[in-house]
Amino acid sequence: MSVLQAASIGLQKRFGRQRLRKILLGSIPFAVLLVMWQMNTSMEWLPPVYIPPIGTIWEAIYTLSEGCAGAGAVLSMQYECLFTNHILSSLGRVGLSLVIGIPSGIALGVLAGMSRRFAHALEPIGVFANAISGIAWVPLAIVWFGTGWLTTLFILLNTVFWLIFFNTLLGVRGVPRVYENSVMTMGGNRWAIITQVYIPGALPSIVTGVRMSMGFGWRALIAAEMIGGDSGLGFMIFVSAAEYKIEEVFLGVLVIAIMWMITDRLLLIPLERWTIQRWGMVWRPD
Amino acid sequence: MPAKLVVEGLSHHYPDEYTGEDVHALDRVSLSVEDGEFSAVVGPSGCGKTTLLNILAGLLPHTEGSVQVDGKEVGGPGPDRGVVFQEHAILPWRTVARNIGHGLEIQGVARSEREQRVQEFVDLVGLSGFEDRYPHELSGGMKQRCALARTLCANPVVMLMDEPFAAVDAQTRITLQEELNRIAIATKKTILFITHNVDEAAFLGDRCFIFSRRPGKLKATVKINVPREKRIWKDLLSEKAYTDPRDEILRLVREEVFDDEE
Numbered sequence A: 001m002s003v004l005q006a007a008s009i010g011l012q013k014r015f016g017r018q019r020l021r022k023i024l025l026g027s028i029p030f031a032v033l034l035v036m037w038q039m040n041t042s043m044e045w046l047p048p049v050y051i052p053p054i055g056t057i058w059e060a061i062y063t064l065s066e067g068c069a070g071a072g073a074v075l076s077m078q079y080e081c082l083f084t085n086h087i088l089s090s091l092g093r094v095g096l097s098l099v100i101g102i103p104s105g106i107a108l109g110v111l112a113g114m115s116r117r118f119a120h121a122l123e124p125i126g127v128f129a130n131a132i133s134g135i136a137w138v139p140l141a142i143v144w145f146g147t148g149w150l151t152t153l154f155i156l157l158n159t160v161f162w163l164i165f166f167n168t169l170l171g172v173r174g175v176p177r178v179y180e181n182s183v184m185t186m187g188g189n190r191w192a193i194i195t196q197v198y199i200p201g202a203l204p205s206i207v208t209g210v211r212m213s214m215g216f217g218w219r220a221l222i223a224a225e226m227i228g229g230d231s232g233l234g235f236m237i238f239v240s241a242a243e244y245k246i247e248e249v250f251l252g253v254l255v256i257a258i259m260w261m262i263t264d265r266l267l268l269i270p271l272e273r274w275t276i277q278r279w280g281m282v283w284r285p286d
Numbered sequence B: 001m002p003a004k005l006v007v008e009g010l011s012h013h014y015p016d017e018y019t020g021e022d023v024h025a026l027d028r029v030s031l032s033v034e035d036g037e038f039s040a041v042v043g044p045s046g047c048g049k050t051t052l053l054n055i056l057a058g059l060l061p062h063t064e065g066s067v068q069v070d071g072k073e074v075g076g077p078g079p080d081r082g083v084v085f086q087e088h089a090i091l092p093w094r095t096v097a098r099n100i101g102h103g104l105e106i107q108g109v110a111r112s113e114r115e116q117r118v119q120e121f122v123d124l125v126g127l128s129g130f131e132d133r134y135p136h137e138l139s140g141g142m143k144q145r146c147a148l149a150r151t152l153c154a155n156p157v158v159m160l161m162d163e164p165f166a167a168v169d170a171q172t173r174i175t176l177q178e179e180l181n182r183i184a185i186a187t188k189k190t191i192l193f194i195t196h197n198v199d200e201a202a203f204l205g206d207r208c209f210i211f212s213r214r215p216g217k218l219k220a221t222v223k224i225n226v227p228r229e230k231r232i233w234k235d236l237l238s239e240k241a242y243t244d245p246r247d248e249i250l251r252l253v254r255e256e257v258f259d260d261e262e
């Protein structure tokens, strides 16, 4: 048996035939892109000022991390660790916006979902705010908060909060009344109904809201960092482009996409699998 | 001993927002269910059976007449009245065991005692081995057993059941009816069971209340004098003590349905 065969059997055992095939198929377009990229460099189709050699991307990481020594320096965000600092500050903003936006969006969404009065009060302003959420706020946010943390966080929160609010609201409205009635007849109070019926019942919709808000939020953040930020991956791309450091621009773009794929695959999809798929509330993919 | 459930002069109107015309659903209904008695309510579709159940459960407020459980006037939902809904009332996000223990959890019963009681009812309804499954992994009959166990486990004073077996196939229904009879004997519960299946009502009930078509009035009460221990389908079909009252109920219900079609 050749080494290749053994490796393929090992991989199949580890992932399963179906999943392995899925991963392989999904990798094909990326492989094609990489090959074309490499060919461009060796054949010199487009000059390196437009498309830098793959190797220079790695070098850019080193250049941007010069003087940054070890994990301790990275985590304490020392000034020299430019590259990781940009990543961490973008991630930090996303994290903070989720920590604030998810609970508040769910709380108000549930209130509006269960009370007509709340819904009448909050829905119009929600529609209004949703229409302008995203980068349309950037110029105004810069006037109000200057460039930096507050502006980018404001843009993100505006996207995250309203999406989660609306998805929760619709989710709660869609929970069959009989669940609520059955908990009430067992003596459950309002709080029991909120935590044991409305929130789990609205979870398919809430998870959709979180995924949407991460997707839109991440994009809005990059845009906000470009125009109104003083750090982060968006800022890094913008500054690098202004200085014609094309390999840093490429690096930034790649990292943005990879970070998103990691969050989606490692965080959101498993979250879905362990809750609403387990409960049979959505169709399983595959 | 006073009756467990007493309904007196109960009427109900649904307002209609669009036409402004009221729907008169119940008309001066009076009935009572004794301690440990199994009562069945039969009547044509739309006669107000679900309305009656919702009022008894406290899910629908009543304005005319009175409803008393254990001598106390009903003023909202409460754990003294357990309800088995027609379908899908067990929570999809809870396992079988956690659904069955839900009432005890709400009552604040300690975990160890709760688990013990849950196991008792899991066994009683024949769901052993499925404790950690989620409802979507159960068959329709198993879901109904789970719903029944959940309501029983919370130990209500009165059980209210709204056509619980309407959505399962005929074979499963027969099994569930015999099981419910056995469980009712074992737990000595006071039960009000709604159905529009005449055989089912006569098989399960000590007494059957027959309702007229809308507005629902109590039209007649029929007693079935077969000891509950002797109620097994294969024996009962040739038993006059069962077939006579069943035919009587059938006749009473038919009158309502035919009147409706004229």
Ligand SMILES: Nc1ncnc2c1ncn2[C@@H]1O[C@H](COP(=O)(O)OP(=O)(O)OP(=O)(O)O)[C@@H](O)[C@H]1O
Pocket: B014, B015, B023, B024, B025, B043, B044, B045, B046, B047, B048, B049, B050, B051, B052, B196, B214
């Ligand atoms: N929420 C409501 N608003 C207005 N009218 C209603 C409402 N619920 C029921 N009704 C009307 O009241 C009448 C009685 O309804 P109910 O559901 O109690 O009948 P039922 O006896 O349970 O019928 P079925 O056997 O078909 O379940 C029906 O005519 C129905 O249209």
Ligand SMILES: [Mg+2]
Pocket: B049, B050, B051
């Ligand atoms: Mg009904």
